[in-house]
Amino acid sequence: MKQKLALVAIVVDDYDSAIDFYTNKMNFELVEDTVMSPTKRWVVVGPRGTDGCRFLLARAANAEQESRIGNQTGGRVFLFLHTDDFARDFAQYAVNGLRIIREPSIEPYGKVAVFEDIYGNLWDLIEPLNL
Structure with a gap:
């Protein structure tokens, strides 16, 4: 069996500010930004030059998730x-x-x-x- 860790979800408060931080401050690349619904996007960022584990930027959908941000x-x-x-x-x-x-x-x-x-x-x- 061959496995690899592909994504780690990071709970964020806003997709666009998270994309801005990770791509402009940490120099990660935006791998995917797909609209799933009016309130949900599939946003993946990761270090440049690697096909290793990346981050799924998961916008908090309720108060409990918001409490976990950071x-x-x-x-x-x-x-x-x-x-x-x-x-x-x-x-x-x-x-x-x-x-x-x-x-x-x-x-x-x-x-x-x-x-x-x-x-x-x-x-x-x-x-x-x-x-």
């Missing part, structure tokens, strides 16, 4: 973004105004910093030692 993991780091050039990406995120939660450090697994996205989800930016 806190899908109870305050823990939620997403781990590997890079082949930590200095390039960290500098770009700083220029683009992403909030840095933990400054870069060298860990046994590589160089890492923690930042938050537009909703407050925590991310590790990692340049692994063995990338």
